[in-house]
Amino acid sequence: MFILKRQDVEISSIQHPKRDQKVPILSYQGQTFRLIQVFSAGQEEDARSFWRDLTDNQGKACVLLEEPERYSVWGKVRLDQLGIELPAQEGGAVSAVFTQACLLMLQAMYIDIEDLMGTKQATSFERDLANVLQQWRFPQTESPTAIKQLLTVNPLNSLHTPTWQESLLNVLLQELHRLGKAYFGKSAFVDRILDALQDLPQGERSRFLEWLNHSPTGKLWS
Numbered sequence: 001m002f003i004l005k006r007q008d009v010e011i012s013s014i015q016h017p018k019r020d021q022k023v024p025i026l027s028y029q030g031q032t033f034r035l036i037q038v039f040s041a042g043q044e045e046d047a048r049s050f051w052r053d054l055t056d057n058q059g060k061a062c063v064l065l066e067e068p069e070r071y072s073v074w075g076k077v078r079l080d081q082l083g084i085e086l087p088a089q090e091g092g093a094v095s096a097v098f099t100q101a102c103l104l105m106l107q108a109m110y111i112d113i114e115d116l117m118g119t120k121q122a123t124s125f126e127r128d129l130a131n132v133l134q135q136w137r138f139p140q141t142e143s144p145t146a147i148k149q150l151l152t153v154n155p156l157n158s159l160h161t162p163t164w165q166e167s168l169l170n171v172l173l174q175e176l177h178r179l180g181k182a183y184f185g186k187s188a189f190v191d192r193i194l195d196a197l198q199d200l201p202q203g204e205r206s207r208f209l210e211w212l213n214h215s216p217t218g219k220l221w222s
Helices: 040-055 096-117 119-135 146-151 166-184 190-199 204-214
Strands: 001-003 010-015 022-028 031-040 062-067 070-076
Touching: 022 062, 031 040, 031 062, 031 166, 040 062, 040 070, 062 204, 096 119, 096 146, 096 166, 096 190, 096 204, 119 166, 166 190, 190 204
Parallel strands: 001 062
Antiparallel strands: 010 022, 022 031, 031 070, 062 070
């Protein structure tokens, strides 16, 4: 339908009427779209193919948003029907285990940065993470305290695992890899971060890794 740049659109969030979470919404010329899928900067062809399939083959009204560090596909939605009519490909809320796994990876990177580079760089990473979470309107991350808890409280012991949709988990993993490259440069960091998944029970770890391998960010973490 449209290929747009970031300056062409407005991205905000609204409260989902049926779930305790906020939903990223893209507005363009009076039309509203919600996030379906995110791709890294190196996945331009994958993003375009996915977008074309939705628009040309499935007749969906979709937007492809081009940004320097990512591509994202958004499906048209009427706000009064949110929660009733959603694009079929839109990733809904996934198992809490998947969110816990992503948080284990996030915490492993935070600890690595603090151990290897010191408190100043760890604070910088926390600030960069906050910017990502704010930009993409991640639910339950509105305060510095909430972000600190994401970085420090073991998600396997927490009673309040965030309810994040699959599309947002893909955003988090993509941005986490981007930050890893920014902080570690050419140094290998992927294997160290993935080692944090050893804390998961074997069956849950296998489920998450299978999902990760088939996700748009899978190639980044392979």
